[in-house]
Amino acid sequence: MINTLYLPELREMLERRDDPALREFCTALHPARTAEFMEGLSAAEAWSVIGHADAALREEIFGYFGHDRQSEIIETQELEGVAQLVADLAPDDRVDVLDDVHPDRVHQLLELLPADERHDILRLRLYPDGSAGAVMTTEIAKLSESLTVTDALTELGRQAEHFETIYYLYVVDATDHLRGVVSTRQLVSAMGRPETRLGELMETDVVAVNPMDDQEDVARQVAKYDLLAIPVVDRERVMVGIITHDDVIDVVREEATEDAHRSAAVAPLDTSYLKTHVLTLGWKRGIWLTILFAAAILTAGALEFYSDQLAKWEWLVWFIPLVISCGGNSGSQSATLVVTALATGDIALSDWGRVLWREILQGLLLGLFLAVIGYVAVSLIQPASSEVFPSNALVVPVTVLLVVVSGTVLGALLPLLFQRLGLDPALMSNPFVAGIIDILGIVVYMSVAQWLMS
């Protein structure tokens, strides 16, 4: 949804070159709202508007623009101004945006940046998408353990505006090895003892991650320890960056959406639903639908194989969708429960025995209950076909029980197997589990029918 409240006024101000009014617009609101009110403007218009804010504020408002708008501005607006902006952006955001800018343009921009920033960008761009290195920022408050509380507060006062977070001060040695952490809370509490050294205040049991760690693991650590930021260190424990709480919330949300898409057999989108091109979306859905379709063709083959039996007991056909759907549904439930429990850390691979046992119980419980309902349903529908009771009436209930148990067991074990193989368990999507159980369901159904009726 685009907020069009201020669009006419903004366009008029731009036309009249009403600089004071535009400046006022940039400063009056929270930068996120300022960005929101500009959503309807073209990239060029938005760029002119934020040109009226000072560098720090311009960078902040820009940070709240959508990703597409950001890359469009960087790609199309006047090079020198854009280079200035890129230099001001937080290191992690900068790398993120440049990822979607044409390589030639990135090259031109890099040439205009100071050497430090250029190296920083080139280094951060090396980390793969989804790694801790790709979401970390490199502007960190690093202090020496010999500093006193007063020194640290003064240093903080001087530098506060340059750092993405000042709520943890990381204490490092001369070669940047992480030695400890002091929270601003501790520092402020210690103001009464101004000569205390950071080395005495700091906590030395610091939770840290590696730049190549999966961003999902990072989010889990931050959530577990209730952190505002987590330091990123290399193998020698040299500090290379931090990941802050706001990036962690974004990671958690992004991963949740990706998992939801995977569980419905959609390859994760790179951008929002409405912005994904129809053909891209078609591709991300089509590959999975095609795989599932291919699996479903096997069901046709299986039913053809049993065609004599189906011709003999015509009423068997009526219950095909019923028996396969209850296997698919119970399988999807189990798969989702196991995938989410793995993601939140509620279960680990080593719990497979307990999971299996629980799912067998669930399968028996749910299967028996549905079998009873199935028996009633068959009794109501089947008599019309005047077959012989009672063994025939048991075909559907017995199949339902077996299929539901297979569903819960397979649904639980397949994600665990994927995890064991080092694959993402969420790839074992619900339709995929359901597809496997469809075929199994048909084989079980026909075998049970054969066994009970002949």
Add this chain to the structure above:
Amino acid sequence: MINTLYLPELREMLERRDDPALREFCTALHPARTAEFMEGLSAAEAWSVIGHADAALREEIFGYFGHDRQSEIIETQELEGVAQLVADLAPDDRVDVLDDVHPDRVHQLLELLPADERHDILRLRLYPDGSAGAVMTTEIAKLSESLTVTDALTELGRQAEHFETIYYLYVVDATDHLRGVVSTRQLVSAMGRPETRLGELMETDVVAVNPMDDQEDVARQVAKYDLLAIPVVDRERVMVGIITHDDVIDVVREEATEDAHRSAAVAPLDTSYLKTHVLTLGWKRGIWLTILFAAAILTAGALEFYSDQLAKWEWLVWFIPLVISCGGNSGSQSATLVVTALATGDIALSDWGRVLWREILQGLLLGLFLAVIGYVAVSLIQPASSEVFPSNALVVPVTVLLVVVSGTVLGALLPLLFQRLGLDPALMSNPFVAGIIDILGIVVYMSVAQWLMS
């Protein structure tokens, strides 16, 4: 997974009443890890161990225990000690734990608490689960706008340990109306101008939420504005609490898991997968499976209705699972895309026209592609039945196209409809969408067959 590394040592220390060693154990590590190492102990043992920490640390370690352990300790351990602990806990965590403690015990505890804490607990307990009021904390750094930077820093130094977050100072008037916010970053940056008043420093455009707001909306606001905490105000903008970043991460993770469960037709669990009682889990799955089973019985009715047709063209049966599964799968994809896009705010109800248009396109694109594959598959499987070509060979492809389009359109519109009705769109679970499309699929299939072959 339970970490058993220190269990024998801990038990030995308890037996020997080795107080210094136990004190050392409590203080040596991050409280989250201390809690982790105690997972294998009984509630009584864990309670004895943390008895060796001072009140602040005990409260912190306790905060990292699992929810079940927390309520077990409160329910079973010595009343006075527990009351002391409850008084020390953060207001939001306290209410959360007491929710699962027997009402009689809660009553006994409340009698032992100071009047302030008692009223606070009673008030917070009134907010429904999932509301902002239920996750907020009431220990907030509230300051007057006439304070200077120096006053504020001194005040902060005195109180830092009592507040859940000190990174935002909320500026209120004499009757607690929220006037503005000063970040500790701003305060620290302004240390060079110690006489500046908070009224001059503060931002007045403060994003706030209402205690009855949905926790999911709160998380969205915090993520959007990259906040560390968000104030909770009543209708008169009197400040009643704040919600901090760590609670927001928990909310986001909790909601993601709940949505995943709903999308697989499992009613959200109150606790973790392994801790949910088999019967509770069976109930949360069974109600939905039963509803879906009832819907599936309709498919049996539908097929019985078409039994003459199925007897005449026997090969039609073979493709029943195929045509209904491709509708269900494309429907699940659309439903999940729409539900996640609604949750992240990428689309709003007002976008329904664009969504519908995109899904019709997706349906045509994917449907045509699968229809072509379907044509090839039918040609390979069907000839064995020696029916007349070519119109017969078109039955499956035409059905696939129609069913996939119905799937994408219904899958997209049903969650939007639920949203419009004020219900949670995630209730429109994938199996539910698939179930509806199963029946529709059979009707479409049989109608297409009737039309093309007679």
